[in-house]
Amino acid sequence: MASTQDLIQARRGIIRDALGIGIATGAYALSFGAISTAAGLSLLQTCALSVLMFTGASQFALVGVVGSGGSVWAGAATAALLGSRNALYGVRLSSLLDGGWWKRAAAAHFVIDETTAMAIARDTASESRLAFWATGLAVFTLWNLGTLIGALATHALPDPKVLGFDAAPPAAFLALLAPRLRAREPMAIALGAGVVALVTLPFVPAGVPLLIVAVLVALFGVLRTGR
Amino acid sequence: MxxxxxxxxxxxxxxxxxxxxxxxxxxxxxxxxxxxxPLVPVGLLAALVATQTFSTGHHLVVDVRTTALVVALGMVLLRAPFLVVVASAAATAALLRLL
Known part of the structure; x- marks a missing residue:
């Protein structure tokens, strides 16, 4: 039986970890604010993405496609495809989230990589809930603050390309991709996806190679299942 | 729009x-x-890395962004924080253009 002291210690540890993750994502949001502004989105559009979309990889994808000359609709489709994994996170978190529909609707907005990783693998449901909400609030606050600062700082610059801002998005995508490449299959998929995207790029509208890759990966996943 | x-x-x-x-x-x-x-983000992120590094419009190109990506890869392998990975790639491209 855990003592009250242990429980308080555990809860403090969770809140400390949540703040640490919030600070790390806030720093990462600086680069989102900068890349989005350099891609040509207004300050308000950049901040709207962080408040309303609030899922990093999708946000980077939308502004990355727009910044490289693709249509905002190709960017939006890529963002939604990248956001599909949040639906699976939601399934894992669903049983932990209590309260009425409005609380569930609010919680849904916080269902992202960081909150899921923090909430699962806790000893009790109440610790999971605390980890979810503490991480969600910390990341949401600092993610939006970081976005605003990054965007404002970039607005003040004369020519983003001189500062190498066009080389920033691929580095951001690489950093997001790396943790997902821990096995042979995802490594092979990543290489194949890169080749397919480059081979199709000269012949279709900008952003469409990404959608072709998504369809092929989905087909691959479905056809391989059950063998 | x-x-x-x-x-x-x-x-x-x-x-x-x-x-x-x-x-x-x-x-x-x-x-x-x-x-x-879970496989979809792997494919999409890899495709984003490839297209944003090796293309301008509808043309395949190799320019300073390639070197910047190699530097970013090195930083990722060194487990550098996200912001350091991104900033080092931007700095590499900026420096190479100055030369």
Missing amino acids: MWAGVLVACASCYALKLAGVSLPARVLADARVQRTV
Whole structure:
């Protein structure tokens, strides 16, 4: 039986970890604010993405496609495809989230990589809930603050390309991709996806190679299942 | 047009999150869904790395962004924080253009 002291210690540890993750994502949001502004989105559009979309990889994808000359609709489709994994996170978190529909609707907005990783693998449901909400609030606050600062700082610059801002998005995508490449299959998929995207790029509208890759990966996943 | 795209994308991403916490678990518990969905970000992120490094418009190009990506890869392998990876790539491209 855990003592009250242990429980308080555990809860403090969770809140400390949540703040640490919030600070790390806030720093990462600086680069989102900068890349989005350099891609040509207004300050308000950049901040709207962080408040309303609030899922990093999708946000980077939308502004990355727009910044490289693709249509905002190709960017939006890529963002939604990248956001599909949040639906699976939601399934894992669903049983932990209590309260009425409005609380569930609010919680849904916080269902992202960081909150899921923090909430699962806790000893009790109440610790999971605390980890979810503490991480969600910390990341949401600092993610939006970081976005605003990054965007404002970039607005003040004369020519983003001189500062190498066009080389920033691929580095951001690489950093997001790396943790997902821990096995042979995802490594092979990543290489194949890169080749397919480059081979199709000269012949279709900008952003469409990404959608072709998504369809092929989905087909691959479905056809391989059950063998 | 930009605003419409931004807002539709935001609504789609929220709808996916809400579906996850609302739909009966068995809908998304299907083995094909469970296996396929985590693979999609791998393909998309790799395609984004490739296209944003090696193209300008509809042309395939190799320029300072290639070197910047190699530097970023080195930083990732060194487990550098996200902001350091991105900033080192931008700095590499900026420096090479100055030379």
